[in-house]
Amino acid sequence: MIALAINGKSYNVDVESETPLLWVLRDTIGLTGTKYGCGIALCGACTVHIDGVATRSCQVPVGTVGSKSVTTIEALAENGKLHPVQKAWLDLDVPQCGYCQSGMIMAAVSLLKQKSKPTDADIDAAMTNICRCGTYQRIRAAIHAAADNA
């Protein structure tokens, strides 16, 4: 059994320690908001926070997580109140198919924790997740809006 702290709750999961955190979240625990896109940490669809830092969960063996706290898209809003980044995404109606957006939002929240007023260059460097629908322009605008509203 591996003990995990996810979204403020404790879990004990019976999986091999090398199992990627992504698949523990999705298949073992049922938190399907975190997505599989590539399995090699290139697309960012699986981005979660580990101790507040955006991390691509497909490359994190669950056995290495330890006592660190994991946050997924499902727990970003607190008590039904959207996180400022989610609110900005809502105001600008960012998603199209939406599949990449959990990862995008988690990456954006992490960026804003490190840089409260990111420049365009900061956003370019941090937001390397893939969106095939092409929502990039709205994502950039939403990150600026979230920074301005913070």
Added chain:
Amino acid sequence: MTYMPGFNRRSFMVGATAAGAGFALGLSLPSESNAVYAADGSSEVNAWVVIRPDETVVIRIMRSEMGQGSLTGLAQLVAEELDCDWSRVTTEFPTPSENLARNRVWGESNTTGSRAIRESNEYVRKGGATARTMLIQAAANAWNVPASECGAANGVITHQPSGRSVSYGKVADAAAKLTPPPDVVLKSTKDWKIAGKPLRRLDTPDKLIGKTTYGIDVRLPGMLYAAISACPVFGGTLKSYEEAKVRGMPGVKHVARVGDDAVAVVADSWWHAKTALEAMPVVWDEGTNAKVSSAAIADFLKAGLDSDQAAVGNQAGDIQAALAGAANVVEALYAFPYRIHATMEPMNATALFTSDRCEVWAPTQNGEDSLRAAAQAAGLPLEKCDLHKTFVGGGFGRRGAPTDYVRRAVTVAKAIPGTPIKLLWSREEDTTHDSYHPISQCRMRAALDANNQLIGLHMRIAGQSILATVNPARMQNGKDPIAFQSLNPGGAEGAFGYNLPNLLIDYAMRNPHVPAGFWRGVNSNQNAFYLECFMDEVAHTVGDDPLAFRLKYLKPKHAAVLKAAAEKAGYAAPSPQGIYRGVAQVMANASYVAACAEISVDNGRVKVRRMIGATNCGHAVNPEQIARQVEGSFVYGLSSLLYGECTVRDGRIEQTNFDTWEVMRLGAMPKVETVVMPDGEFWGGVGEPTISVAAPAVLNAIFAATGKRIRTVPIKDIDLSAA
């Protein structure tokens, strides 16, 4: 028995007299006037509209939602005619079985070709107008007044003479029992209050909190997970596999042959299934295509450029005489590669097979086709099967005509009756078993007279037919009619824009073994690339400005969008230092679009700085969502221009994942500005057409910047500093 978070799976109940005591779906309605009830007992005013006692308006939409926004746009059209309160609107997907059982009351489910709104706007508006008429009649009946004295707005019916009013929710039950009016008059678009407005998408809130259910998110009690591997060479078969080697691996439950060319491992988690699959020795019979390479395919196509056998798509005057008598002939060869769709959600479907039923959950662009595919794979009649559409994590044509992901999921489930199976392809499997954007080459020849007038054009395309691969029944005497998209004499599939006295556009079909499929924008992608880059070449040859040259020959609607894009870009004024412009136009998916690109070239690398897109889609149901489709189309087109190429080696696709198939990311995103200019004269699509003008506009700008004419894409390996 189903557990589907965030997903409304409803089975409609038919009740002649008593709600809730009705019969399960599948029985035909005894008559039009018998009320139909949703599963929660709310009255169905008609097929399109359910109004709950709390005034929630449920609008049912048959087309799929994969990001293009037509779920919202179609709901706007229903709501407009219904005159309901938009803030109370929610949507649900009827299943294809429900649609078939009710004589296809919801119309088409096929969500491809940017056709959702342009081809269903009329019947969905009638659905809304019919429901409004019935609601008003129900109120008039209750008040014992003529319906003509009553009106409706914002979900409230008012009897004008007396001032009495009642909300839709209060009369919905009575309205549901009325006979629908035989005909309804639709509103004039100038009176639109909900349609035509830049409203937010209805599906956004769930997508921000991880609540939207895509195919990959379906979870059923007792469900097992499957990973699949198909022969890497198209046309090859599965020879053998060593099941014993993985039987004892963690979580492994079954190993199943899937058709004659694939094998799947079924386990208690997808990670276990995939891990075991990768560990299992598999032997393929790679068949006759095992040595085919990109070079061999290119040679095969090239021969078609000179073939005397070619299907004619568009013809005027006498092109051979025009070329023979020309003062100057401009000629160039172009080529366009295979490409993958790369939907962010890899192919998947979930199936539950029992001895007499098959149920499937799938992210499909075409529910009815997927249902038929499921029934066929299950070996069961259609009425014994059901298919539940989920939200779709990117379609781009991959989930339209091809139903391989559904058939394979059902095949695996059939091997394990009674157990729901979620089959998910790895990204690598998805990349190497796509239905690829067809490959082609083109020879362009232009005839100029002594006054540098363009008097003729011959466009010879040698390439792969999509229909020959995915739907041979639609071939016309061996000719693929859609090969000429955007080059046709007329019609919604795209009219050629230039008035030329001598014209020949012909197509020598060459079908390599790599399966071709519909890829967002389809054949307009290469056709616009060939035409609009070459027109630029001809303009420069005669020393004309590329925009002015085009406008001499373009038909009015084609010209109007091009002028609009150029104007928005400030084309009349010189571009800023180091910035270069290029333009392109096309008619595709029944709409007219144009682009003006602004780029710079630094250290041999192109930077796309600004893209202006102009769209005349006839009617703009939601201008904000159109702008998003234009932005997304530019990304899809630019990503392909920069990076998109699949190469073939030893009969298989060489690219496997985003490490070998790079895509555009946020840092490369240009500023996009959109001009939406509907002229009200037709209904056109918006999800695709702009893709095809992205590449030629940028390539023409690259020529302006460097003098280098690029005739093959992508440009990732082209060093522009050497120009």
